[in-house]
Amino acid sequence: MDGSTLPIARSxxxxxxxxxxxxxxxxxxxxxxxxxxxxELSEQLGVSRTPLREAFRILAGDGLLTxxxxxxxxxxxxxxxxARHAFDVMGSLEGLAGELAVTRVTDADIETLxxxxxxxxxxxxxxxxxxxxxxxRAIHDxxxxxxxxxxxxxxxxxxxxxxxxxxxxSNLNTAKWNQAVAxxxxxxxxxxxxxxxxxxxxxxRHLRAKQQAVLETMKNEKTLGVI
Amino acid sequence: MDGSTLPIARSxxxxxxxxxxxxxxxxxxxxxxxxxxxxELSEQLGVSRTPLREAFRILAGDGLLTxxxxxxxxxxxxxxxxARHAFDVMGSLEGLAGELAVTRVTDADIETLxxxxxxxxxxxxxxxxxxxxxxxRAIHDxxxxxxxxxxxxxxxxxxxxxxxxxxxxSNLNTAKWNQAVAxxxxxxxxxxxxxxxxxxxxxxRHLRAKQQAVLETMKNEKTLGVI
DNA sequence: TTTTGGCATGTTGTATACAAAATGCAATAC
DNA sequence: GTATTGCATTTTGTATACAACATGCCAAAA
Numbered sequence: 001m002d003g004s005t006l007p008i009a010r011s012x013x014x015x016x017x018x019x020x021x022x023x024x025x026x027x028x029x030x031x032x033x034x035x036x037x038x039x040e041l042s043e044q045l046g047v048s049r050t051p052l053r054e055a056f057r058i059l060a061g062d063g064l065l066t067x068x069x070x071x072x073x074x075x076x077x078x079x080x081x082x083a084r085h086a087f088d089v090m091g092s093l094e095g096l097a098g099e100l101a102v103t104r105v106t107d108a109d110i111e112t113l114x115x116x117x118x119x120x121x122x123x124x125x126x127x128x129x130x131x132x133x134x135x136x137r138a139i140h141d142x143x144x145x146x147x148x149x150x151x152x153x154x155x156x157x158x159x160x161x162x163x164x165x166x167x168x169x170s171n172l173n174t175a176k177w178n179q180a181v182a183x184x185x186x187x188x189x190x191x192x193x194x195x196x197x198x199x200x201x202x203x204x205r206h207l208r209a210k211q212q213a214v215l216e217t218m219k220n221e222k223t224l225g226v227i
Numbered sequence: 228m229d230g231s232t233l234p235i236a237r238s239x240x241x242x243x244x245x246x247x248x249x250x251x252x253x254x255x256x257x258x259x260x261x262x263x264x265x266x267e268l269s270e271q272l273g274v275s276r277t278p279l280r281e282a283f284r285i286l287a288g289d290g291l292l293t294x295x296x297x298x299x300x301x302x303x304x305x306x307x308x309x310a311r312h313a314f315d316v317m318g319s320l321e322g323l324a325g326e327l328a329v330t331r332v333t334d335a336d337i338e339t340l341x342x343x344x345x346x347x348x349x350x351x352x353x354x355x356x357x358x359x360x361x362x363x364r365a366i367h368d369x370x371x372x373x374x375x376x377x378x379x380x381x382x383x384x385x386x387x388x389x390x391x392x393x394x395x396x397s398n399l400n401t402a403k404w405n406q407a408v409a410x411x412x413x414x415x416x417x418x419x420x421x422x423x424x425x426x427x428x429x430x431x432r433h434l435r436a437k438q439q440a441v442l443e444t445m446k447n448e449k450t451l452g453v454i
Numbered sequence: 455t456t457t458t459g460g461c462a463t464g465t466t467g468t469a470t471a472c473a474a475a476a477t478g479c480a481a482t483a484c
Numbered sequence: 485g486t487a488t489t490g491c492a493t494t495t496t497g498t499a500t501a502c503a504a505c506a507t508g509c510c511a512a513a514a
Contacts, residue, residue: 012296012467014284038496048469049496050277057241057281061288069239070475070496085378092323096315151312155382239497265466275499276466297466297505457514467504477494484487 013047014054020045021055025064025075026164032077036065063162078166080218084211086163091207093156094140098199100147101191109146110192113139117188124181129172139184143191166214176213180206240274241281247272248282252291252302253391259304263292290389305393307445311438313390318434320383321367325426327374328418336373337419340366344415351408356399366411370418393441403440407433 011019024030042052056073059065065073078086116139123131144153172180183206190199238246251257269279283300286292292300305313343366350358371380399407410433417426 010296014467015296037494039494050468050470053497054281054284057284058288061285069242072496082378085376088323088327088376089320089379089382092319093316096319100315149312149315151309151386152316155316155386159378159382241497264464266464277498277500280467299466455514457512459512460510462509463507465504465506468502470499470501472497472499474497475495477492479492480490482487482489484485 013051014058017045017047017052017055018058021059022062022064022161025059026161028165030075032075032165035072035074038072062158064165076162076165078162080215083163083166083214083218086159087207087211087214090156090159090163091204091211093152093159094143094203094207095200097144097147097149097152097156098187098191098203099196100149100152101143102194102196102199104148105146105191105194109142110188113142113188113191116142117184120184121181124177132177136180136184139187143187163214166218172213176209179209183209240278241285244272244274244279244282245285248286249289249291249388252286253388255392257302259302259392262299262301265299289385291392303389303392305389307442310390310393310441310445313386314434314438314441317383317386317390318431318438320379320386321370321430321434322427324371324374324376324379324383325414325418325430326423327376327379328370329421329423329426331375332373332418332421336369337415340369340415340418343369344411347411348408351404359404363407363411366414370414390441393445399440403436406436410436 021030030036036056038049038052042049045052056065056067060067060073064076066076067073116135120132120135120139123129123135144156147153183202186202187199187206190202248257257263263283265276265279269276272279283292283294287294287300291303293303294300343362347359347362347366350356350362371383374380410429413429414426414433417429
């Protein structure tokens with residue numbers, strides 16, 4: 001029998017707790033900078049402090065928590081500078097994903113992406129922002145999967161989680177949104193043409209635009225005092 | 228008083244244990260694939276199982292260990308495929324470091340790098356491989372520091388540690404070694420000229436050469452049955 | 455001979471108890 | 485009134501005990 005099939009999903013308490021906390025952090029329930037009391041949290045999660053502390057270590061490794069000796073864990077609060085740095089790295093990783101994807105992409109992959117693109121354009125036409133974000137993420141994940149580099153995918157995902165903890169809702173004005181959708185069209189075209197250099201370029205520019213939008217939002221929030 | 232000075236170095240047992248294990252893994256004392264018995268290791272390190280298990284989580288986050296529920300931890304054994312993937316990502320990260328460094332480099336930085344380059348050429352002339360590796364690493368670290376992106380640096384370092392766990396000593400024949408030294412000269416020239424695109428190109432090619440050398444070594448070791 | 459079931463042993467997972475450090479507050483000195 | 489010291493309390497750090505699971509072996513059955 002093929003041993004790789006049906007791997008029964010098991011999980012330990014540290015992993016389960018980490019997953020739960022990860023969600024709470026990314027959704028913002030646990031706000032950036034919040035200090036995490038071990039006893040309190042362990043009671044709320046229904047686990048003892050030992051597995052909870054292991055969960056802290058997992059999340060610290062993901063860059064979602066910082067731990068100070070004898071002073072506990074707290075949710076990371078990314079500065080605008082940090083966000084800028086993270087986007088620079090993300091851009092480079094996405095660029096690589098594009099270059100690699102070009103060497104491995106199949107016609108079926110392109111069909112899948114074109115279908116997603118159509119969905120995205122529909123969401124755009126209806127000004128459905130949540131749907132747009134969801135499909136956008138699906139497209140980028142797809143591209144990463146096509147690239148077929150697990151280390152790249154892991155690094156990308158981890159960094160993405162950190163940025164999501166920012167809970168950025170970049171002030172996506174009409175012009176920028178139109179531009180983003182157009183860039184997605186260009187991406188798929190470059191991928192279909194197997195033009196790695198062009199795809200890389202588009203992705204890096206695409207990320208740079210996102211970076212700018214987020215940084216502007218962060219600056220506004222700061223001056224306005226909004227969270 | 229300036230609070231930023233004299234930060235008393237404190238460390239907890241999990242961090243100390245992780246650091247010790249990291250060294251053992253990278254030096255190869257703990258071989259790839261080795262299973263780590265908690266009780267045994269905790270006695271050897273003189274700590275109880277609780278902090279040791281936290282150390283395991285830290286190292287798993289760094290990609291140096293894998294953990295399976297109820298089946299303990301074992302040292303990661305990178306396949307040739309994994310190494311290829313890691314080098315692809317490293318190349319991209321180094322390329323970014325180059326692009327960023329160009330925008331921030333000072334003349335003093337370039338002087339420092341030129342001094343290191345001179346040291347490297349001396350080591351090369353004397354066929355002093357350990358010194359060459361040491362200086363090589365110093366140069367790349369320096370470039371990363373100039374780039375001034377902590378997230379990039381952290382990602383780079385983590386990935387580098389993983390690759391060092393391979394304990395690759397690529398079969399550096401004379402031609403390749405000459406080539407590598409020449410590439411380093413070109414790097415510094417591109418940096419001095421503030422030519423980001425050129426520097427990026429050199430770095431990506433440089434990493435690609437290293438990748439190939441390592442993959443060849445791995446292939447030989449496999450066919451020869453060495454380690 | 456091969457397979458299966460059960461048991462003994464070893465190993466990991468989790469909870470808890472105790473130790474050590476940090477924190478907050480009040481009392482005292484200036 | 486402010487700063488400082490000492491103490492009580494809270495919180496984190498570590499060790500250990502016990503529970504749950506995995507592993508290897510042997511015997512018994514097919």
